[in-house]
Amino acid sequence: MILARLSRLMAAQDARRIPAFLTAAAVAGVLQGLALALVVPVLDALLTGAHTRAILWCAAMLAATLASWAASHAAALAGFELALAVLRNVRRQIGDHLAALPLGWFTPLHTARLSVTISQGVMQLLALPAHQLLPLVRAAVVPPVLVLAIALFDIRLALAAAATFPLLALVYWWGGRLGQAADRAVHHAAEEAGQRVMEYAQAQSVLRAFGVTQRGHAALKDALTDLAHASRRQIWMVLPPLVANSWLVQLGFLGLMALTALMVLGGSAGDAPVLIALLVLVNRVLEPLGDVAAASAGIRMASGELAHVEGILAEPPLPAPSRPAALPARHDIRFEAVRFAYAPGTPVLDDLDVTLAENTTTALVGASGAGKSTVLHLLARFCDVSAGAVRIGGTDVRDLDPAALAGLIAPVFQTTHLFSGTIRDNVLMARPEADAAALAHVARLARLDEMLARLPGGWACEVGEGGHGLSGGERQRVCIARALLKDAPILLLDEPTSALDAENRQALTRLLATLRGRRTIVVVAHQFEWMSAADRVLVLEGGRLVEDGAPAALLARGGRYAALHRAAHGG
């Protein structure tokens, strides 16, 4: 059942809200059924002239109605609290799980799917306890209570009323089947459209520069048209079961009326007052079942969304060690017969076997796609090796607690992402307790001081969403300052100066020289200033290490590195 699935996604104290909500909703349903059933003794007493008894039954009916309202109110509040707990738990679970997923999982398709699930999907899940479950519980409780009440007076009418239940259940099941396929199509089309929208937005500068905005728009238009078709089909698919349910409820009511009429005509209908009261009950017994159809589409969609959340959570995370190893005392780095592929069958690194001594600077060099960034990603354990091991100070990175490993490494990656907030917030992220002097120190080293003097607000300048309020070079300098403030023993730099002007690049090359011998530094470099500032250069080609040595020695050897050098200098 959907609630059991939901409870598995929630923390124990929040999952306990589910039985509390169901109990309140069921009590409300029983009390509502009871209040309705009391119409029989009320009418019986009234129509037989027993006025005192009628007043007493009326009082009982009023009490049951008030109690049912109170229970409904409590159930609605419990449903609302449960909805908030669902929001909290599902988003937290997804957030925690994403942090443990390998980087290879974040394909554009998965990212688009994730964004649909986190935005629309979780809202559908919220609506389940907040709005849809209450009518469902009422429909499950009130009719059986009324059937029991009818059975006390006439078993034939009770059996006839109960006979409609399985038919309505069948319609509910059929509606679910029809709708599920339509829901899947809408979800798929929404993901596709989401992906196209992102692509279209991100590619605006290229599309405009090449004057092909219309062509770029065509793919988006097709995806939106598909989404519109799928949504229209979904609406149509909801209609047949809705209509069938409504017809069945009405037919059931007519059938019960016909049966009552036959009983009257056959002289087996019992006393007139009780008969009138039973007609009132018969009128109400199928009413809550009519609401089920309206709520069922929402419940089905929520169930589909829950399946998506479960799918994300079922993605295997990078395994965490059950007993993490102690922090390594040394910070040399060893790639031990490392093989790696993002997708099976397409190797990216092939038998990389190399040791980088502690406190040395190593430059990774090679053509685009050679696997340089991947080497850094394996070291930071964004992904796990397919074979072999990556070790820091002799300890396999897979045996380290993820937070401890993160503490050893200060990275500046190619995609310089900043979070909305001020420059200070972004730099302090690396070491929130750092004081003003430490901030000023890294600002000087990363050449941030010039930019802080120029930008409005200085440290308090807002970087904008994703850091897009700053230029590429400014973002890069904030990232470098952030990495320096972390003061970790290993510094990973992936083309850290690609967006900088010549003056800032030279300044940061001097910075690298000052850090030399004090940290274990691995830098992916396309600039020769950076390569020649390293102790050692590793040249990668198609995921294999093809040259390894000091920059001057490699230059003298006249191999790949020297060729790259000649090409860069027009030689």
Ligand SMILES: Nc1ncnc2c1ncn2[C@@H]1O[C@H](COP(=O)(O)OP(=O)(O)OP(=O)(O)O)[C@@H](O)[C@H]1O
């Ligand atoms: N997340 C990913 N999922 C699947 N394939 C990937 C992923 N990241 C990189 N690749 C592929 O792995 C190969 C190596 O990529 P990598 O980024 O390590 O190369 P690189 O040498 O750093 O290139 P560049 O100098 O252009 O940054 C490339 O073929 C790339 O397409």
